[in-house]
Amino acid sequence: MFDLDGVLVDSEPVWEEVRRAFVAEHGGTWQPDTQSRLMGMSTGEWAEYLHSLGVSMPPDEIARGVVDQMAARYRDGVPLMPGAVETVRRLSGAVTLGLASSSPRRLIDVVLDAAELNECFAATVSTEEVDRGKPAPDGYLEAARRIGADPRKCVAVEDSSNGLRSAHAAGMRVIAVPHPRYPPAPDALALAWRVLPGLDELTSDLLLV
Known part of the structure; x- marks a missing residue:
């Protein structure tokens, strides 16, 4: 996720x-x-x-x-994170991918269209489509429901304090990839199962542990 x-x-x-x-x-x-x-x-x-x-x-x-x-x-241009497109495409061939975002549906669709990543995700969820945004677990739980997965068997990839708390509250293992300008709070980062310096470190072997 x-x-x-x-x-x-x-x-x-x-x-x-x-x-x-x-x-x-x-x-x-x-x-x-x-x-x-x-x-x-x-x-x-x-x-x-x-x-x-x-x-x-x-x-x-x-x-x-x-x-x-x-x-x-x-x-004018979608500011993709380094390695984002390559990582998503690489992992989509090995595991089922979902997306749970706080962005409105309109912006999710713009980004995925621009990056040509729509086909990589089995389900995408905007928190507009659930009752509560992050740090509540609603978005992640809905994404798991849409792909037919047990949340406890899912791994979420997050950067923010509220995102880490949301995925953890959903019962998922959480991999943190902290943003250098907006690092998560120490108590939120402590919820992470793994902390990675960048998306290039995110491998299917790690997800399938």
């Missing part, structure tokens, strides 16, 4: 830039812990949170405006 943002796509800097500017442009105040709190939230959750920062728009309009800007940025 792959996460998307921060694992396959180096999108967290883009999300931060877009949402930070959106908050400032619409009367809100970005807080020191805002970015870390946003990582893993579903679309509805982060839109509500930005509204609570003083953005003078209803949450559904906030979500639509931010996602429109993200889609526009992706049209």
Whole structure:
């Protein structure tokens, strides 16, 4: 089970830039812990949170405006993580792959289309499609359900604190590939079964242990 943002796509800097500017442009105040709190939230959750920062728009309009800007940025080029495409294609020939992402479905589809990875995943889930975003386990549990797998026999690949907590709460073994700019909290990283420096280290032999 792959996460998307921060694992396959180096999108967290883009999300931060877009949402930070959106908050400032619409009367809100970005807080020191805002970015870390946003990582893993579903679309509805982060839109509500930005509204609570003083953005003078209803949450559904906030979500639509931010996602429109993200889609526009992706049209200029999707910032894939090093080794992302090669790793997914290599592993898809050996194990069944799923994806559980906090990104809205619209952006998941843009990324997978651009990277030509759609055929590699047996199921993809956006937290828009479940009740709760990360750190709740809902997205990972739904992805496991869609591929017909026992969550306890799945391995999740994550980078963020909320993502690590989500996959662990789902009962999965968790491999952490920390993002250098947004490292997970020590207590979240401690939940990881393995910690890898990059996707190139992720092999089918490791997943099948």
